[in-house]
Amino acid sequence: MMKFTRIPVNTFQNLQLNAGYWAKDFDTSTGSVEEDDIIGATTGGANITITPSYTDLGEDIDNCPKNTKELKQLDNWEIKGSGTLVTMSPAIAKMLSGPADIDKSDATKVTPRMTLSQEDFADLWWIGDYSDKNGATNGGFIATHIINALSTGGFQIQSTDKAKGQFAFEFTAHQSISTPDVVPVEIYVKAGTAEAES
Numbered sequence: 001m002m003k004f005t006r007i008p009v010n011t012f013q014n015l016q017l018n019a020g021y022w023a024k025d026f027d028t029s030t031g032s033v034e035e036d037d038i039i040g041a042t043t044g045g046a047n048i049t050i051t052p053s054y055t056d057l058g059e060d061i062d063n064c065p066k067n068t069k070e071l072k073q074l075d076n077w078e079i080k081g082s083g084t085l086v087t088m089s090p091a092i093a094k095m096l097s098g099p100a101d102i103d104k105s106d107a108t109k110v111t112p113r114m115t116l117s118q119e120d121f122a123d124l125w126w127i128g129d130y131s132d133k134n135g136a137t138n139g140g141f142i143a144t145h146i147i148n149a150l151s152t153g154g155f156q157i158q159s160t161d162k163a164k165g166q167f168a169f170e171f172t173a174h175q176s177i178s179t180p181d182v183v184p185v186e187i188y189v190k191a192g193t194a195e196a197e198s
Contacts (some may be wrong), residue, residue: 023145028188030106031141039095041112046081050079056072080171081171082170085167093155098116100112127143128141139192144188146173146181146185150186
């Protein structure tokens with residue numbers, strides 16, 4: 001065996017497995033999701049990006065090396081979650097549309113509107129299996145909590161002959177002026193434990 005041709009011995013304990021799913025809420029203490037909180041079935045997995053944006057205050061200073069750590073300043077974070085749904089309902093259509101309402105007299109009708117409401121922002125979770133212990137009760141998970149999420153990808157339908165329709169989506173997290181120092185995302189990585197023997 002070559003010296004540097006190897007992987008960590010705990011590799012299988014630290015793998016994220018399968019596609020996971022999107023939900024409106026998630027209990028991190030119990031690792032559980034209510035059935036009604038699962039948003040829908042997806043295809044192609046999920047994509048979550050949590051990207052910092054920086055300014056280099058030394059970039060226009062003579063004799064200052066580029067990317068000097070003492071002069072680097074964090075400007076903001078861009079947090080996005082995206083994927084493709086294959087299931088649809090009026091509630092999902094409203095969520096994907098962003099500023100929109102379900103008609104009170106016709107619950108099958110979703111109408112986008114020209115004004116944004118604070119109620120259009122809602123927390124969103126993606127949860128996926130994690131670790132070598134991923135049983136039904138004590139399974140490990142990786143979860144991202146996208147705070148104040150708003151659909152910024154709009155409502156999209158891609159139909160295909162003799163195949164299922166697909167609904168691509170993108171959500172963006174938003175900060176709040178009431179908590180300007182809070183980055184609107186949380187990441188949880190929790191290893192599973194062995195299931196109790198019956």
